[in-house]
Amino acid sequence: MSVDVLERPVAKKAQPAKIAVADCDIHPSPKSVEKEIYPFLEKRWQRHLETYGMIGRQGQQFGPAYPKGQPDASRRDAYPPNGGRPGSDLQFMREQHLDPNNVQLGILNPLRGGQALQNLDFAEAYCRAVNDWQIAEWTSKEPRLKASVVVPYEDGALSAREIERRAGDPNFAQVLLLSRTGEPIGQRRYWPIYEAAAEAGFPVAVHAFGYGGNAVTGSGWPTYYIEEMVGHAQCSQTGLTSMVMEGIFERFPKLKVILVEAGFAWLPSLAWRLDKLYMRMRDETPHLKRLPSEYIREHVWLTTQPMEEPEVREHLLDTIEWIGWDRLLFATDYPHWDFDDPAYALPVRVDAARRRQFFFENALKVYGLDK
Amino acid sequence: MSRHVVAPVRDLPPGSRKLVTVKGRPIAIFNIDGELFGILNRCPHQGGSLCEGRLIGLVESDQPGEYRFSRPNEILRCPWHGWEFDLRTGQSRCEPDRIQVKSYEVAVEQGQNVCEGPYVAETFPVSVEEDYVVVEV
Amino acid sequence: MSIIHPGAIDCDIHPAVPNLQALLPYMTDYWRDTVVQRGIDALESISYPVNAPITARPDWKPEKGRAGSDLERLRREALIPFGTSTAICNCLYGVHLLFSEDMALGYAQAVNDWIAKEWLDREPKLRASIVVPLQNPELAVEEIERLAADKRFVQVLVPVMGEMPLGKRIYWPIWAAAERHGLALCIHAGSSYRHSVTGIGWTSYYTEDYASNAQAFQAQVTSLICEGVFSKFPNLKVVLAESGFTWLPAHLWRLTKFWRGLRMEIPWVDRTPAEIARENIRLTLQPVDGPPSAGAFERLMEHMQSDELLLFSTDYPHWQFDGDEVLPPGLSSELARKIMVDNPRNTYSRLTETVT
Numbered sequence: 001m002s003v004d005v006l007e008r009p010v011a012k013k014a015q016p017a018k019i020a021v022a023d024c025d026i027h028p029s030p031k032s033v034e035k036e037i038y039p040f041l042e043k044r045w046q047r048h049l050e051t052y053g054m055i056g057r058q059g060q061q062f063g064p065a066y067p068k069g070q071p072d073a074s075r076r077d078a079y080p081p082n083g084g085r086p087g088s089d090l091q092f093m094r095e096q097h098l099d100p101n102n103v104q105l106g107i108l109n110p111l112r113g114g115q116a117l118q119n120l121d122f123a124e125a126y127c128r129a130v131n132d133w134q135i136a137e138w139t140s141k142e143p144r145l146k147a148s149v150v151v152p153y154e155d156g157a158l159s160a161r162e163i164e165r166r167a168g169d170p171n172f173a174q175v176l177l178l179s180r181t182g183e184p185i186g187q188r189r190y191w192p193i194y195e196a197a198a199e200a201g202f203p204v205a206v207h208a209f210g211y212g213g214n215a216v217t218g219s220g221w222p223t224y225y226i227e228e229m230v231g232h233a234q235c236s237q238t239g240l241t242s243m244v245m246e247g248i249f250e251r252f253p254k255l256k257v258i259l260v261e262a263g264f265a266w267l268p269s270l271a272w273r274l275d276k277l278y279m280r281m282r283d284e285t286p287h288l289k290r291l292p293s294e295y296i297r298e299h300v301w302l303t304t305q306p307m308e309e310p311e312v313r314e315h316l317l318d319t320i321e322w323i324g325w326d327r328l329l330f331a332t333d334y335p336h337w338d339f340d341d342p343a344y345a346l347p348v349r350v351d352a353a354r355r356r357q358f359f360f361e362n363a364l365k366v367y368g369l370d371k
Numbered sequence: 372m373s374r375h376v377v378a379p380v381r382d383l384p385p386g387s388r389k390l391v392t393v394k395g396r397p398i399a400i401f402n403i404d405g406e407l408f409g410i411l412n413r414c415p416h417q418g419g420s421l422c423e424g425r426l427i428g429l430v431e432s433d434q435p436g437e438y439r440f441s442r443p444n445e446i447l448r449c450p451w452h453g454w455e456f457d458l459r460t461g462q463s464r465c466e467p468d469r470i471q472v473k474s475y476e477v478a479v480e481q482g483q484n485v486c487e488g489p490y491v492a493e494t495f496p497v498s499v500e501e502d503y504v505v506v507e508v
Numbered sequence: 509m510s511i512i513h514p515g516a517i518d519c520d521i522h523p524a525v526p527n528l529q530a531l532l533p534y535m536t537d538y539w540r541d542t543v544v545q546r547g548i549d550a551l552e553s554i555s556y557p558v559n560a561p562i563t564a565r566p567d568w569k570p571e572k573g574r575a576g577s578d579l580e581r582l583r584r585e586a587l588i589p590f591g592t593s594t595a596i597c598n599c600l601y602g603v604h605l606l607f608s609e610d611m612a613l614g615y616a617q618a619v620n621d622w623i624a625k626e627w628l629d630r631e632p633k634l635r636a637s638i639v640v641p642l643q644n645p646e647l648a649v650e651e652i653e654r655l656a657a658d659k660r661f662v663q664v665l666v667p668v669m670g671e672m673p674l675g676k677r678i679y680w681p682i683w684a685a686a687e688r689h690g691l692a693l694c695i696h697a698g699s700s701y702r703h704s705v706t707g708i709g710w711t712s713y714y715t716e717d718y719a720s721n722a723q724a725f726q727a728q729v730t731s732l733i734c735e736g737v738f739s740k741f742p743n744l745k746v747v748l749a750e751s752g753f754t755w756l757p758a759h760l761w762r763l764t765k766f767w768r769g770l771r772m773e774i775p776w777v778d779r780t781p782a783e784i785a786r787e788n789i790r791l792t793l794q795p796v797d798g799p800p801s802a803g804a805f806e807r808l809m810e811h812m813q814s815d816e817l818l819l820f821s822t823d824y825p826h827w828q829f830d831g832d833e834v835l836p837p838g839l840s841s842e843l844a845r846k847i848m849v850d851n852p853r854n855t856y857s858r859l860t861e862t863v864t
Contacts, residue, residue, distance in 0.1 A: 076450030
């Protein structure tokens with residue numbers, strides 16, 4: 001039996017009294033690659049795409065390695081009424097999300113940006129096209145939205161070139177990497193990215209997901225999608241470990257890193273562990289001058305979605321205290337299925353000043369938009 | 372509690388659903404193969420609009436590797452985070468005793484009875500010739 | 509150390525194989541011969557570089573030879589100072605590194621017979637884990653069956669990183685054998701290096717390698733619960749050894765949240781993952797990757813939502829704490845007693861059985 005939605009609920013009206021929200025993780029999609037990406041992609045790469053597809057480090061030609069819990073990993077109610085994928089219609093995004101949730105700043109994170117294609121030349125061309133597309137279809141039409149510089153991150157030099165090309169362009173707020181890199185993300189092949197981003201004044205956002213060719217766990221490939229989902233948090237923990245231990249924050253003192261969609265409640269435990277191990281074996285990493293937790297406290301931010309949900313909700317407030325209220329950036333992940341609604345993100349007893357930090361001010365600061 | 376007339380039956384054929392508002396409450400009404408169900412249109416988790424969720428079957432298992440699929444279309448999955456709710460009871464599948472969505476009695480009444488009352492039909496006129504969907508709130 | 513409780517049960521100590529020669533008497537003729545013919549020197553894993561600070565606490569390190577290889581020192585350094593009544597030996601010799609299933613069985617048998625003879629026979633306070641050739645589940649079961657009658661073996665020992673996540677059904681005959689014989693399953697820090705220790709490739713530094721065990725444990729908790737190991741083997745106790753425990757609450761928050769929406773993928777998981785973990789999973793105390801303050805530690809213990817999860821351990825001779833500061837600040841006397849005595853007793857059914 002096919003069941004159609006007969007009637008949509010009336011969209012929540014924008015209420016000026018509602019707290020201003022910066023949403024640091026919104027996923028835009030092209031209505032169609034041919035219509036929206038091709039204008040920025042050389043003919044040669046259009047033909048390449050049609051002939052060979054997008055070959056990355058996973059076996060499925062059309063879809064994710066682990067089938068998602070819902071189609072397009074999206075909210076069922078996020079399909080635009082005029083057709084197309086969720087997140088592909090700016091007007092509908094305004095009506096369903098930006099206006100009713102009072103989103104005053106939205107950071108676009110395109111996930112199908114060609115970042116991790118095996119063919120590096122193709123990756124570079126596709127990333128550049130996606131960056132142009134973000135301006136043409138999104139940021140030039142909607143001033144609340146800012147784009148991310150997507151880069152072919154498995155090649156540091158090519159990535160640095162793309163970052164330099166976008167430096168100073170107010171359409172862009174940050175550089176975007178995916179967390180599942182081919183090698184630990186702090187290693188030196190990626191340093192040109194950090195150097196260029198720090199130079200351009202872009203924070204580097206690392207969004208959970210991607211395929212780097214390594215099993216998602218240190219013990220091989222799990223069976224279920226839920227395991228892969230949960231596993232991104234572990235990958236981001238090891239990624240942050242790599243960044244700290246390789247000393248990228250010592251080498252690039254202006255660098256800001258934002259970990260996106262990998263949870264945050266694990267951070268205190270990781271920082272305690274790294275501090276302890278560093279003190280035990282500091283002769284192994286003499287390039288570090290400070291405790292791992294100090295680098296993290298100064299250089300790292302985390303987006304909130306998907307918020308961890310303890311059985312006792314107040315427990316999460318302890319964790320946020322340990323991390324620092326100034327380190328978390330609210331995000332919804334719109335239009336994806338694990339969307340966090342700002343109305344439900346924090347327990348009621350959190351005071352207004354902290355709410356403003358959490359939902360808005362921290363983001364303005366990290367992106368340098370508060371001046 | 373009062374009984375509210377929310378739609379003529381012909382507006383809710385089998386396989387369809389409708390969002391209505393009764394006493395200020397958004398209520399999603401489903402017609403599953405002729406049987407009517409009503410639940411509050413707000414997921415107890417984060418408020419997802421349940422009338423936009425997919426209807427699936429009941430998935431159960433006695434042991435790993437066994438999948439039992441029954442009661443097709445009687446389980447509603449929230450369009451946001453995929454929490455499942457039993458349309459007959461409002462109970463969630465994940466934690467039935469702790470997490471529920473409010474469910475409402477929905478019935479079909481003949482127009483004759485509806486006209487005589489004591490029913491509340493706020494938004495449209497009713498006629499004796501038709502049957503109506505009635506929700507108890 | 510006033511809150512140390514008499515009768516402490518130390519759930520993670522590491523007697524070391526001093527050298528491969530020591531195992532030769534416990535090998536069959538064939539495997540003994542290959543040691544010589546093929547020039548096999550040692551099975552030492554890079555998980556514990558022999559001179560790394562983690563591997564041997566400075567004051568527990570002998571001038572010559574491997575830390576933890578001498579019973580007399582172990583008594584003096586690990587048992588007496590903590591009033592230990594029982595200590596469980598986890599021998600970390602690199603059997604899991606081997607690629608030949610048969611060779612792995614040959615070495616596992618030698619390690620197990622060596623530990624029974626050289627340690628358990630000589631010190632009645634000691635218990636041990638059965639080292640199994642995880643490379644072949646059938647052979648692993650065979651080894652459990654061979655030793656199950658010896659009640660001094662209280663658990664089965666596997667490394668946290670191997671070829672596949674441990675919840676996979678291919679391993680179930682091993683978990684079935686463990687449950688059948690009242691043995692716990694101990695998953696211990698360390699890798700067989702079939703994969704990079706992180707989900708994003710091989711690390712530059714040993715510090716990262718060691719740190720990554722905590723993430724590997726998170727992944728195994730996910731695997732064991734999602735695959736339904738505890739639905740199938742409800743009486744199986746799993747002990748996570750030597751990678752901290754402060755990561756557990758946040759991990760269960762995340763896993764439980766996703767489970768609510770993805771439950772239909774794994775319908776045999778019919779309770780919250782957090783509840784299952786609290787029932788079937790235990791963690792050893794050292795290393796304490798704890799917050800610097802006692803107040804925060806108390807909050808964290810609340811986040812654990814159970815005082816039955818932690819099992820006392822010194823991790824001897826690994827360097828996790830100094831002096832006799834084996835318990836973190838902020839533990840009540842009541843909780844210390846649970847960790848040191850009650851929880852281990854409730855985890856290891858064999859500890860309360862008479863050993864003959």
